[in-house]
Amino acid sequence: MTQEIFAKRRKELFEKLNGGMAVLFAAPVATRNNDVHYEFRSSSDFYYLTGFREEEAAAIFLPNDEKPYRLFVMPKNPEREMWEGRRTGVEKAKSLYQADETYAIEQFSEIFSTLLKKNGRLYYTLGDFPGQDEMILNLLKNYSPNPRAGDKIFESLSSLAPLVSPMRKKKSIEEIELMRKNCQNSGLAHQKAMEITQPGMYEYQIEAEIEKWFRFGGADDLAYASIVAGGENATILHYKTNRDQLKDGDLLLIDAGGEMDLYASDITRTFPVNGRFTEAQKKIYSIVLDAQKAAILAVKPGVRFLDVHNAATEVLVKGLMGLGLLKGDLKEIMSDRSKYAKFYPHNTSHWLGMDVHDCGAYFDENKNSITLEEGNVLTIEPGIYIPSDQNDVPKEYWGIGIRIEDDILVTANGHENLTANCPKEIAEIEAIVGSRKT
Numbered sequence: 001m002t003q004e005i006f007a008k009r010r011k012e013l014f015e016k017l018n019g020g021m022a023v024l025f026a027a028p029v030a031t032r033n034n035d036v037h038y039e040f041r042s043s044s045d046f047y048y049l050t051g052f053r054e055e056e057a058a059a060i061f062l063p064n065d066e067k068p069y070r071l072f073v074m075p076k077n078p079e080r081e082m083w084e085g086r087r088t089g090v091e092k093a094k095s096l097y098q099a100d101e102t103y104a105i106e107q108f109s110e111i112f113s114t115l116l117k118k119n120g121r122l123y124y125t126l127g128d129f130p131g132q133d134e135m136i137l138n139l140l141k142n143y144s145p146n147p148r149a150g151d152k153i154f155e156s157l158s159s160l161a162p163l164v165s166p167m168r169k170k171k172s173i174e175e176i177e178l179m180r181k182n183c184q185n186s187g188l189a190h191q192k193a194m195e196i197t198q199p200g201m202y203e204y205q206i207e208a209e210i211e212k213w214f215r216f217g218g219a220d221d222l223a224y225a226s227i228v229a230g231g232e233n234a235t236i237l238h239y240k241t242n243r244d245q246l247k248d249g250d251l252l253l254i255d256a257g258g259e260m261d262l263y264a265s266d267i268t269r270t271f272p273v274n275g276r277f278t279e280a281q282k283k284i285y286s287i288v289l290d291a292q293k294a295a296i297l298a299v300k301p302g303v304r305f306l307d308v309h310n311a312a313t314e315v316l317v318k319g320l321m322g323l324g325l326l327k328g329d330l331k332e333i334m335s336d337r338s339k340y341a342k343f344y345p346h347n348t349s350h351w352l353g354m355d356v357h358d359c360g361a362y363f364d365e366n367k368n369s370i371t372l373e374e375g376n377v378l379t380i381e382p383g384i385y386i387p388s389d390q391n392d393v394p395k396e397y398w399g400i401g402i403r404i405e406d407d408i409l410v411t412a413n414g415h416e417n418l419t420a421n422c423p424k425e426i427a428e429i430e431a432i433v434g435s436r437k438t
């Protein structure tokens with residue numbers, strides 16, 4: 001993304017701030033163990049508005065000031081840089097990131113307190129990073145304005161998130177291009193994982209294969225921890241140990257996506273380890289696939305988010321009734337989640353963007369389901385999960401867990417499936433699985 005794009009976003013936000021001051025931090029560095037850190041990833045809002053990806057950074061926006069955009073960064077330090085990597089530094093950051101002023105991050109407290117004197121209405125999102133929250137709250141507690149010298153008293157603290165999240169929910173052309181590229185790359189990686197799968201391999205080997213292709217195609221990270229779940233492990237929704245051996249006759253569920261330039265993809269595919277669905281697997285798979293297609297077909301501007309879920313759920317419930325796994329009246333079952341939650345315990349969709357479960361409201365102020373708008377991106381991911389040892393379920397279905405997930409862009413007249421290149425038809429899958437020997 002170019003700096004013009006970040007500048008345009010700031011301009012839009014500045015109008016919403018209505019003269020108030022906003023503060024954002026890059027995410028803190030997190031310890032993994034001893035002196036090893038987790039790979040650093042900046043916070044989504046901070047990156048969305050600055051385009052700056054280094055650690056230990058902050059931004060202050062004060063629209064009506066002579067310096068509306070102040071950026072705080074790690075200062076140059078040749079010795080530290082030799083060990084830890086290059087830093088842009090204070091001087092270069094100013095022109096590269098189009099800031100009105102840049103400072104060393106160590107100066108943040110001092111500058112923030114000085115600016116509070118000019119404006120006591122603060123926008124800051126509490127709850128993301130406890131260390132930074134504590135610092136901001138301490139600075140506010142210790143703020144002692146001198147009104148006789150013209151200092152503003154502290155007036156209000158509001159969350160910044162409600163101003164930024166509607167912006168992030170409507171994707172620009174540039175964001176859509178990036179998400180399309182990332183989604184297609186992740187779709188291809190899923191296919192590559194299918195190609196090498198065969199009985200006897202281990203979940204972590206398939207995990208290694210799919211993650212290789214994410215990175216190979218340009219993703220710089222995972223959007224979330226990959227779920228590679230063989231057999232009954234697929235009935236654990238957030239399974240992530242990925243250590244078991246894949247058995248002949250079992251299905252393999254992979255829920256994984258790469259992250260490119262801080263934008264997520266989120267794809268799930270389920271396929272037979274040996275390349276052939278059993279009749280029972282085929283029956284459940286077809287229900288999930290039909291449900292997913294019905295929900296995708298429903299996506300267009302003006303449709304309620306809930307209607308997309310209902311489109312999928314109706315097909316799932318009808319299908320499960322057809323197999324005798326659910327009994328009763330369709331409308332009654334549909335209207336009472338507890339009646340089908342045993343097989344379908346999660347929702348059909350979530351917003352997708354910089355965060356895999358992206359920001360953005362799901363209900364309007366009257367508590368009605370929100371309507372889809374052009375530029376929204378959502379997942380469609382129905383599933384059926386049947387753990388073993390359920391006496392009221394025929395044994396042939398025990399241990400089956402199936403989810404199919406695509407990433408869908410709402411377009412002016414309908415939708416675009418950003419992950420359409422990822423195989424999901426039964427015949428395609430059966431032709432691909434196991435077709436490449438490693």
Ligand code: GLY
Nearest residue numbers: 224255266356381
């Ligand atoms: N991979 C997380 C989800 O599908 O929501």
Ligand code: MN
Nearest residue numbers: 266379381405
């Ligand atoms: Mn998802």
Ligand code: MN
Nearest residue numbers: 255266267405
């Ligand atoms: Mn997923």
